[in-house]
Amino acid sequence: MKRICIYPGSFDPITYGHMDIIARARGLFDELVVAIAHNIRKNSLFTISERIEMISELTGKFGNVTVDAFDGLLVDYVRKRNACCVVRGLRAFSDFEYEFQMALTNRKLNDSFETIFLMTHENYSFISSSLVKELIEFGGDISAFVPEPVEHRLKEKLYVHREQ
C-alpha cells in the first residue's frame, strides 16, 4: 500500500524552513502532501490558491510531492487521504508544547496515524512566516529566508497594499 504523509500548515508564505522539511520528509514516504489549512485563527496575506500556486511551483521538481488545501479538522483530512502519517517541523523548544498538545489531541480523535517531527535545519530554526512578512514590510532583506518566487510575490502584494 502507498505510504502517504501529510505536511499540514498555513504556509503564508512558504519559507526555506518549510522547504527543508519537505525535502527531507519526502524521502521517507511514497507521497508527501503539503496541505494548506484554512486557519481561522490567522489573518492570511495570501489566498489559498496563491499559496497552492507558489508551493506547486517550488515543489514541482519533486516527483512525489503534491499540494492541496483542506477545511475542518486535520484528522478528517488524514482519513480522507488515507494517510499513515503527519509530519511537522520542530524549530525551538517553544514549539514543543503546542505541537505536543496538537499531536495528542489528534491521537485522541483518531489513533490510526502517527505524527512525526523533524528538527528544523539550524539555519532556519528562528524563521517564521510572520517574521518574513514584517521584515519585508520595513524593507528588510528576506532573500536568506524565502525562495526568490516567494520574495517576488511578497513584493507584489506589498506594492498592491501600498497603492490602495
Ligand code: COA
Ligand atoms: N521552518 C521555519 N518556520 C516554520 C517551520 C519550519 N520548519 N515550521 C513552521 N514554521 C512557522 C510557520 O511559518 C508559522 O509562522 P507564523 O505563525 O508566523 O505564520 C509557524 O511556524 C507555525 O505555522 P504552521 O506550521 O503553518 O502551523 P499553524 O500553527 O499555522 O497550523 C495546523 C497548524 C494547520 C497543523 C493546525 O492548525 C491544524 O491542524 N488545523 C486544522 C484544524 C484542526 O484540526 N484543529 C485541531 C488541531 S488539534
